[in-house]
Amino acid sequence: MKILYACLFLLAAPASLAAADVNDYPTEARADYVFVCMKANGETRDALKRCSCSIDVIASLLPYDAYVAAETVASMTQAQGQIGALFRASEQAKATAAELRRAQAEAEIRCF
Template identity: 35%
Template sequence: MTSRYRARLAVAAFACVAVIPLSALAADATSDAAPPAKGYDYPTQGRVEYVLGCMDEKGHDFANVYKCSCTIDRIAAVLPYDDYVEQMTFAKYATLGGEGGNEFRVDRARAQTKKYRALQQEAYQACGFGKPSPSASK
């Protein structure tokens, strides 16, 4: 089969696909759509970054895509995004050494880190991760 023939075949197949107006899709999507989930709306980028970081920590197993997605969904259900960013940042840099880490070792930062890690641990357990990894308990 030549590349020219494959190209013609692809164009013919594409031409057979029915074109549906976007307004019709939007009407169908809103008529039978489930009510919005309770909780807070996190940007897609924030959710993706969390899932990728979670998979770096827990392993790049296909099942972990679902477990990590479940975890961020549970966190988003109870924590506003701005609070999540603040708490996650404090938790991420809590072990940063030297003068640069001083800001992350003050009482407020420690309290935020403790809240975040407790919430994350609850979400891990609810989503099937079980016990935390050693790096999550630092």
């Protein structure tokens, strides 16, 4: 239950700071995103360029805390049982995930 409260606290983190004003994405998080993106889009130089662009766009639109919260929601909605159901039914979780999807869609438009 403590994990649930911690995750919900992350969801409530204010996203009012403009992400463009804060370069708060750790290098490890950016590298992880690019690695996964390249696996999905071919391991080419062009994929590296486009995937790097994609995380930069996402970082410009979403503060890192909001990104982490959205990734947590995405992971938790895959969980079986009551915890997964809580995240799938939560309006706040749905909104958080939607915010990430919007940023990803913008990145797709700009970079791919």
